[in-house]
Amino acid sequence: MTPGRERGLTALLCAAGSGLALLAAGRTWATVHAGDSITPVAHQLSGRDLGGAPGACALAGLAALAALFATSGRVRAAIGALTAAFGAGVVYASTAAVRDSRVLDAAGERSTLVSLDAHPAIDVNLWWMVSVTGGVVLAVGGLLTLVRGARWPGMSSRYDRASGRRAPAPAAAKAAAATGDAGATGDAGEEAGADASALWKSLDRGEDPTARRSGRP
The missing domain is CATH 1.20.5 (Single alpha-helices involved in coiled-coils or other helix-helix interfaces)
Structure with missing residues (x-):
């Protein structure tokens, strides 16, 4: 595989990881049922309701993806390290967002009736796992950039070669x-x-x- 093609595949990995995390952030991750309160309620909480950290890390990963093409050498390797850190941040923040304490706190912020129920029921679906998967894919793309990014061509290399031939x-x-x-x-x-x-x-x-x-x- 040529260095240019390897760079393109790594960029696709980073874009796919960030896209998965951003897609999952807008979906419902958990539902809280408060049946013993004065009025039974059920609150659906999205990934953004449970915390904005996964989406923010995914957006940062997309910004780093643009820098992957604009930089070269050690600077690109440093961008890869940051991208891997953003992916790890998505994984950690997504896992922490579906803890029972965090889900109850987010539901309590939306309605005080939830706090009146001594034993609210929490139903967590698998969208948070989609976010975790996106974070893992983003982290893998960042690690590949860190290890092999210094060998990849820069964005302006073909223009440099063309100008060298015309000189x-x-x-x-x-x-x-x-x-x-x-x-x-x-x-x-x-x-x-x-x-x-x-x-x-x-x-x-x-x-x-x-x-x-x-x-x-």
Whole structure:
């Protein structure tokens, strides 16, 4: 696999991980049923209701993805380390968000009736696991960037190669122009030499060269 293709696949991993985490953040993670309160209630809590950390880490991972193409060398490796940290943050925050204490606190913030029930029922679905999966995928992409990112080409490398191929053109044009000027100078010199030789030969024969130029016989 070429370094450029490896970079592209790693970028897809990071984008997929961040996308999964952001998708899951808007879905319902838990439902709290308070049947023993004055009025029975059921509150559905999304990932954002339980905490904004998973979504924030996913957004940071997307920002790091843009820097993955714009940087190179050790800077790119540092971006990979940050991306892996963002992925780990998504995993930790998603796991912590579905703890019973956190779910009850979030439900209590939305309705005081939940706190009146001594034993509310908590139903947690699997959307938080989707967020965890996204964090793992994002972390893997960051680790790949950390380990192998220094070998990948930068975004401007192809433009540098193209400019390097076009650079000799002006020099070649100058050389061609210089050669043409030298040739023209040489031709002019040869013509001047021929005229001088013809003049001396006519003088040796006793001819008047001025008379021939003026048109006299």
